[in-house]
Amino acid sequence: MSLNLQDVQRVAKLARIAVSDDEAQAYQQQINGIFALVTAMQAVDTEGVAPMAHAQDVHQRLREDLVTEYNRRTVFQALAPQAAEGLYFVPQVID
Amino acid sequence: MINYGLSRLSSMLASRQISSVELTQLFLERIQRYNPSTNAFITLNEAASLEAAAQADMRLADGNAAPLTGIPIAHKDIFCTEGWRTTCGSKMLENFIAPYDAHIITQCKQAGMVNLGKTNMDEFAMGSSNETSYFGAVSNPWDLAAVPGGSSGGSAAAVAARLAPVATGSDTGGSIRQPAALTGITGLKPTYGVVSRYGMIAFASSLDQAGPMAKSAEDCALLMNVLAGFDARDSTSLERQTEDYTRLLDQPLAGLKIGLPREFFAAGLSDEVARSVEAALDEYRKLGAQTVEISLPNSSLSIPVYYVLAPAEASTNLSRFDGVRYGYRAPNYDDLDDMYEKTRAQGFGAEVKRRIMIGTYVLSHGYYDAYYLQAQKIRRLIAQDFTQAFTQCDVIMGPTTPDTAFNRGEKTDDPVAMYLSDIYTIAVNLAGLPGMSIPCGLDHRNRPTGLQLIGNYFSEAHLLGIAHQFQQATDWHERMPDAFRG
Numbered sequence: 001m002s003l004n005l006q007d008v009q010r011v012a013k014l015a016r017i018a019v020s021d022d023e024a025q026a027y028q029q030q031i032n033g034i035f036a037l038v039t040a041m042q043a044v045d046t047e048g049v050a051p052m053a054h055a056q057d058v059h060q061r062l063r064e065d066l067v068t069e070y071n072r073r074t075v076f077q078a079l080a081p082q083a084a085e086g087l088y089f090v091p092q093v094i095d
Numbered sequence: 096m097i098n099y100g101l102s103r104l105s106s107m108l109a110s111r112q113i114s115s116v117e118l119t120q121l122f123l124e125r126i127q128r129y130n131p132s133t134n135a136f137i138t139l140n141e142a143a144s145l146e147a148a149a150q151a152d153m154r155l156a157d158g159n160a161a162p163l164t165g166i167p168i169a170h171k172d173i174f175c176t177e178g179w180r181t182t183c184g185s186k187m188l189e190n191f192i193a194p195y196d197a198h199i200i201t202q203c204k205q206a207g208m209v210n211l212g213k214t215n216m217d218e219f220a221m222g223s224s225n226e227t228s229y230f231g232a233v234s235n236p237w238d239l240a241a242v243p244g245g246s247s248g249g250s251a252a253a254v255a256a257r258l259a260p261v262a263t264g265s266d267t268g269g270s271i272r273q274p275a276a277l278t279g280i281t282g283l284k285p286t287y288g289v290v291s292r293y294g295m296i297a298f299a300s301s302l303d304q305a306g307p308m309a310k311s312a313e314d315c316a317l318l319m320n321v322l323a324g325f326d327a328r329d330s331t332s333l334e335r336q337t338e339d340y341t342r343l344l345d346q347p348l349a350g351l352k353i354g355l356p357r358e359f360f361a362a363g364l365s366d367e368v369a370r371s372v373e374a375a376l377d378e379y380r381k382l383g384a385q386t387v388e389i390s391l392p393n394s395s396l397s398i399p400v401y402y403v404l405a406p407a408e409a410s411t412n413l414s415r416f417d418g419v420r421y422g423y424r425a426p427n428y429d430d431l432d433d434m435y436e437k438t439r440a441q442g443f444g445a446e447v448k449r450r451i452m453i454g455t456y457v458l459s460h461g462y463y464d465a466y467y468l469q470a471q472k473i474r475r476l477i478a479q480d481f482t483q484a485f486t487q488c489d490v491i492m493g494p495t496t497p498d499t500a501f502n503r504g505e506k507t508d509d510p511v512a513m514y515l516s517d518i519y520t521i522a523v524n525l526a527g528l529p530g531m532s533i534p535c536g537l538d539h540r541n542r543p544t545g546l547q548l549i550g551n552y553f554s555e556a557h558l559l560g561i562a563h564q565f566q567q568a569t570d571w572h573e574r575m576p577d578a579f580r581g
Contacts, residue, residue: 011459031456041469049473051468051472055286055526
């Protein structure tokens with residue numbers, strides 16, 4: 001399985017990464033090289049094998065319904081590229 | 096003094112032969128002198144380091160010191176450190192001052208350890224040579240033309256050059272063990288879940304695990320006593336009884352059964368690494384251990400599986416970098432989508448973008464079963480190989496890397512060749528097992544070789560003891576590069 005240039009551009013769009021045509025060509029070549037490695041997986045018989053998501057089969061812990069996080073809005077918004085009056089600024093989304 | 100182990104430094108601090116401020120100054124001066132050639136550190140804050148050292152001295156004077164109070168430590172720049180710039184090696188976080196401490200940073204602070212600085216790393220821990228860092232490549236102290244390995248290359252170089260007595264690292268596919276091997280130091284990747292991931296900037300969450308990097312197994316054990324422990328803020332942190340990781344250091348090795356996976360000694364392993372690993376195994380036999388051949392039949396699939404699972408998790412984790420809440424934002428854009436796309440195009444480096452795109456692809460509609468689900472199934476087969484192997488042996492040993500350190504630029508144009516340098520380490524992350532690398536030789540160019548030790552789940556103390564016994568009988572871990580002796 002290999003990706004064509006349109007596949008690379010579609011994936012870049014899904015990942016929200018701007019790529020030029022030249023970059024897309026370079027990525028196509030490198031990503032296909034990596035997928036050539038990955039194809040070794042396809043020949044393996046995994047019938048009946050349960051997928052393994054985590055190394056330890058632990059259950060999600062429950063905890064008391066208590067406040068554990070406090071409002072640190074000012075501290076966190078000081079890190080934002082553009083924020084004021086408690087709001088994060090982004091380009092206009094709705095006309 | 097730069098070669099002293101942590102227990103010796105601790106007793107000097109306890110007996111007031113030296114103060115933490117003096118010790119911190121000694122290492123800060125070494126960093127000033129040698130960082131221009133190694134580039135091991137991204138961020139220093141001498142005033143903050145010395146302030147922490149002064150506080151440690153007060154604690155020592157008050158008689159309420161912990162075992163590592165006053166010991167300076169270098170932290171990989173993947174750990175959020177309140178008030179310190181935390182970049183993860185990326186332009187995306189070039190100006191990010193962390194608003195809170197990672198769990199292990201809190202643990203080190205509570206132990207009274209002194210933060211010496213934040214060490215260089217591959218961008219978002221994606222790399223095996225430290226060449227993907229936005230802040231420049233790191234040089235291997237044994238040969239400045241060589242890479243130190245990655246992604247914890249800065250921590251490895253800092254310890255190897257004796258710019259820090261000990262350091263933290265993180266290991267997703269070998270990022271503690273591979274740089275430890277390439278720089279002649281000792282590193283431990285604990286069992287998944289033993290060290291909290293809270294505040295460690297996420298790469299592939301089901302694989303990421305923090306651990307110690309030091310001159311010796313004994314020092315790794317002492318730092319593990321600080322790093323390990325349950326933390327409710329990490330949903331995968333394991334609730335276990337506190338253990339003393341130094342308790343098995345002096346356990347003799349008579350009767351120890353070492354499993355040698357035939358797949359780790361096959362084609363692809365360099366002759367020099369093979370010879371030094373064989374010599375190390377002979378040393379273990381002298382110490383009373385026996386070796387048995389074992390097989391990890393699915394281990395050759397670990398690289399394909401990893402390069403599906405890790406990018407898939409990364410593409411999800413790194414979606415948070417959107418130019419809105421923190422980090423870089425592109426200066427010019429037309430609309431919201433354009434802002435996202437330009438921010439991420441400009442803020443991430445090539446390797447990170449490559450992996451995000453692979454991850455996006457394998458998780459996209461129509462490909463999920465063929466790639467992601469298939470990889471998760473093979474992950475179980477790989478883990479089962481280890482379970483089977485540990486019915487025949489107590490510990491698994493082999494090379495950490497197929498070859499010694501390569502030169503900078505040698506593999507940068509070929510991602511696949513770069514990925515293959517982690518061929519012996521990745522399976523351990525997929526299975527979630529603990530693994531170590533200890534120095535076991537030098538090649539004809541005077542570049543270090545590493546022996547990998549893999550243990551069963553939660554066998555860190557045992558692994559550290561097995562490594563310590565080797566280090567009692569040999570002096571590879573005491574060797575240091577000549578250029579940094581002064």
